[in-house]
Amino acid sequence: MTWEQIVKILVLCSALLYYASAALYIRKNKVFAYIVNAIAWLSNASVVAINWVHNGYVPFISMYQVLTFLGVCFTLAYLYIIYMYKYNWTGIYFSLCSGLSLTGVFFMDFTVAWNRPPALQSVWFIPHVFSYMLSYSLAAVAFVMTIIWFFDKKKREQLEGAVYRLICISFPFMTAGMLLGALWADQVWGDFWSWDLKENWSLITWLLYTLFLHSRRNAKLKKYTMLFSVLGFLALVMTFVGVNLVGGGSSMHAYN
Amino acid sequence: MKHMKISVIIMAAITAVLMILTIISPSSTDSKSLFANWFMVIILGVFCVVQLVCVFTGKFSAKRLGFYLLHIGLVLFLVGSFMYFVSGEKIPVHMTVQKDQTYSTIQRSDDSKVNLGFDIGITDFKFEQYPDRSPKFYNAKVVIYREGSNTPITKDLYVNGPITENGYKIYLMSYSSQTGDISLMFKTNIGEWPCIIAIWCILIGVFFTCFSKKRERGAKS
Numbered sequence: 001m002t003w004e005q006i007v008k009i010l011v012l013c014s015a016l017l018y019y020a021s022a023a024l025y026i027r028k029n030k031v032f033a034y035i036v037n038a039i040a041w042l043s044n045a046s047v048v049a050i051n052w053v054h055n056g057y058v059p060f061i062s063m064y065q066v067l068t069f070l071g072v073c074f075t076l077a078y079l080y081i082i083y084m085y086k087y088n089w090t091g092i093y094f095s096l097c098s099g100l101s102l103t104g105v106f107f108m109d110f111t112v113a114w115n116r117p118p119a120l121q122s123v124w125f126i127p128h129v130f131s132y133m134l135s136y137s138l139a140a141v142a143f144v145m146t147i148i149w150f151f152d153k154k155k156r157e158q159l160e161g162a163v164y165r166l167i168c169i170s171f172p173f174m175t176a177g178m179l180l181g182a183l184w185a186d187q188v189w190g191d192f193w194s195w196d197l198k199e200n201w202s203l204i205t206w207l208l209y210t211l212f213l214h215s216r217r218n219a220k221l222k223k224y225t226m227l228f229s230v231l232g233f234l235a236l237v238m239t240f241v242g243v244n245l246v247g248g249g250s251s252m253h254a255y256n
Numbered sequence: 257m258k259h260m261k262i263s264v265i266i267m268a269a270i271t272a273v274l275m276i277l278t279i280i281s282p283s284s285t286d287s288k289s290l291f292a293n294w295f296m297v298i299i300l301g302v303f304c305v306v307q308l309v310c311v312f313t314g315k316f317s318a319k320r321l322g323f324y325l326l327h328i329g330l331v332l333f334l335v336g337s338f339m340y341f342v343s344g345e346k347i348p349v350h351m352t353v354q355k356d357q358t359y360s361t362i363q364r365s366d367d368s369k370v371n372l373g374f375d376i377g378i379t380d381f382k383f384e385q386y387p388d389r390s391p392k393f394y395n396a397k398v399v400i401y402r403e404g405s406n407t408p409i410t411k412d413l414y415v416n417g418p419i420t421e422n423g424y425k426i427y428l429m430s431y432s433s434q435t436g437d438i439s440l441m442f443k444t445n446i447g448e449w450p451c452i453i454a455i456w457c458i459l460i461g462v463f464f465t466c467f468s469k470k471r472e473r474g475a476k477s
Contacts (some may be wrong), residue, residue: 048474115388116392117390117392118391118414119391119415120394121393122416137263148395167464168467169466171462171464172459172462172466175458175462176459176463179455179459182455182457184416185446186451187418188291188427190427190441191346192337192451193337200277200278201278203274204274207267207270207271207273207274210267211267211268213466214263214264215417217260220261221261235275256439
C-alpha cells in the first residue's frame, strides 16, 4: 500500500467520522459526539503527521496539505471556545466544517511528497500559514452560524453573540497571517505588498471583517453586521481557493 | 465613536473600489498600476486623517493601548508605503559568476545609470535541484568593495536572505542553470522601517483590542 492510498483512507475516515460526530451533536448524544470527534481528529492529525514526516518540513506547501491541516484547526479552536465561553453547543458547527474541509481534500492533488522551493524556505512561512488556518477555521464556523442566524429567529441573540466572539478571535490571527506574510514578502520579493490577486482578496477579506467589527459597535450600522460576516466569508473563500481556480497561474501565490 | 460612521463608510468605499479593480484587472502587473497611483493615495490619505481623528479626539485612556497601537500603526504603515511610493526604486540586474569582475554602476530599464557608491560582484554560486530538477537551494557569494577601500567584504546572498549595502537592499531573485544568469534586484526604500514598526504595532494592537475585556463586554450587548 502506498502513502497516497494510506492518507486517502485516513482522510475518508476522518471526514466520515466528523460528519458522524456532527450527527451525534444534533441528536444531543454529547459523550459519543466528543469521542467520535476525538477519533476523527486523531485520524486527521495522523495525515498531517505523515505529510510532515514524509517531507521533513511542516506540511503547508500544497492545497491538500493545507486543507488537511485546516481540519485539525477546527477541533483546536473548538476546545478553546469551550474553555473560554463554555460554548459546547457549537460542536456541531465545528464538526461539520471539519468534515467539509476534509471533503474538499478529495478534490486536490493527493501527492504526499512535495518539493519545497527556495522561496518557501523562510522563518515566516509557518506562522503565516498557521495564523491564517486558525483564523479561517473560526471564520468558517462563524459563517455557518450566520446562515443559521438568518433562518432561526429564536436563536438569533445566542448566535449573534457567538458569531461576534468567533470573529473577534479569528480577526487577530487573520491580521497576523496577512502582516507576517507582508514581512516575508519584503524578505523574498522586495515588497511588503505586490497587489497580487491573492493579496488583494486577502485585503478585501480583512476589510470586510474590519467592517463587521466596526459596524457592530455603531447603533445605526449594526443592522449590516451579519451581512459583513457573509461577505467576509465569501471573500475568504475567494482568497483561499477561488484565486487558485480563477487566476492561480498569474498569481505570485500560485500553488497546487 | 461619532467618527466611526465616517470611518466605516470610507472603509466600505475602499473595499468596493478594491474589489472592482481586482475583478477587472486580469494580471498582477496590471493590478499594480491600478492600485499604486495618486487616486488611491488620496483615498488612503483621507482614511489616515479619519483614523487620526478617531484616535486623538477621544478621551485618552491607558486601557485603550491596543486601539491606539492598531490605528496609529495603520497610519504609520500607509505613511511608510507612501514614502516608498514617492522615493523608492527597484532595479533588476543580471550578473554571472566572475571572480575578477565587479560593478560600480547598474542600469535602469530606461538605460540611465545609477552609481552604487560601492563595487559589487559575484564570486561563487551554489545551486541544488530536487530529483525532478526543480530548484531546491540557491546561494550567491557576493564580494563588495566600499568606496576608497581595497579590502573585499564577502556576503552570502540567499532567496530569503537579502543583504544591505549603502542604502541598497539586494535580493537574489532567480537563477538560470542554462545560461548561468543570476537575477538580482537592487532596492531603495526609506519607508521600510516605518512599515516594519507599523506592522508590529498593528499586530500587538489587534491582539490587545480583540482579546480585551471591553471587547468581551461588547459581545454581550
